[in-house]
Amino acid sequence: MNALYDSIGIDYSNLRKADPRIAAHIRNAIGDVASVLNVGAGTGSYEPGDLEVTALEPSAQMISQRPADAAQAVQGSAENIPFADDSFDAALAILTVHHWADAAKGLAEMRRVARKKIVILAFDPGFRENWLLDYWPQLAALDDAQMPPMDFYSGILGPVQISPLPVPHDCSDGFLYAYWRRPQAYLDPRLRKGSSSFWKIDGVDDGLARLERDLASGEWQKRYGDLLGQEQRDMGYRLLVADLA
Template sequence: MVLYDEIGVGYAAHRRTDSRWLTPVLDALDGAGTVLDVGSGTGSYAPPGRTVLAVEPSVAMIGQRPPGSPPVVRAVAEALPVRDDAVDAALAVLTVHHWTDWRRGVAELRRVAPLRVVLAYDTARIADFWMVRDYLPEILRLELSRPSSDDIADALGADVVLPLPVPWDFTDALFPAHWRRPAAYLDPRVRRVASAFAQTPAAVVERGIARLRADLDSGRWHENNAALLEEKEYDAGFRLVVSRA
């Protein structure tokens, strides 16, 4: 079964486009009239105003794409169904860490487009996130098994690696999105759309969330993380990797 056929239910309701990340993605795609959106999911970061073809393996994700979305082909990144240099740019947003053979997928990005724009993250930085540090350290093993942004940048021969901090009111409910809104993680619908939760045993997650709930009730979380409440954005390690032929 494709991963997101299992965990992608309800994804579109919580993983919504945030313009503060879409803008740098569009800037990186400047001059690209045709774009292959690889691992497009529900199309949250499909660039408007371009000719876009989406590639997505999950039926569940394809079924949540809104009306008017770019055409989508069910396929995997490791075998993109287009010829060499078929498009001006290949875009891959928060998807490489789910690929079965990420190096082969990156080679495919290089094959099909002279410009590659990949949104990834530094997997080691997740150890500093309070959810992992204090409640679910088991997630760190999963994250460290995934390709990091530095690995992807090296494989792509990146020209630019741009940090993308997470604003405190971020609308795309990825794993660290609620770093300043901890009560959000008590909602199982929020946890369901973040693969770090979805790929961790349910009993482990429930145990960690129970500790979080207790710390929120007692005020301990706020005592331990008071400095975060003054911050407007958080560097969770997300990086925009840009590579040109």
């Protein structure tokens, strides 16, 4: 995955801008701590600016795009976190666990270095209420293959509180299902580049052709027009919080 993001990560910071509403949910989940390790930190989205943050990221391309005022970044992987036991109050992982070579080992490492809390934003692969699957059904198979199920986390971290993270209709972060009310966005190759999933599945062009046709004919609006009146929606993203103290 390091190699993938070294290839597709160019312009990633412009495509994946932290949404302030999602950031507020994450900051609230982190709670009252002083130090945080952000594992799989990427370009630094959702790192709380009021805390002492250390970033851990395997991709040099991602590290190079971190803002000048971002937290100090160390190049390294989740599976081998280069810090001593109990080095941080909390460990954070945002939409990254599915990219790890060994999720179980990475989660165990997070638990090793965190004293009080672990906060993870992940996708529930069992979630299927998503119109994109009608155009790219292969996304469901990809999610099943790379996304750990929700009960996987508690098996390693202990008791985990899981809550839905609603996605605003105008979300500024370009993750895969962020454009649920803006279907035209998926026709833009630059915006699709912000999601690794489109690099991993076959048949992308077939789905694009059907989506473009359905938008032009009004079929998409006929089938999914009720979404256009919704301000936010559960798209399967989950906040997982493990209290360790």
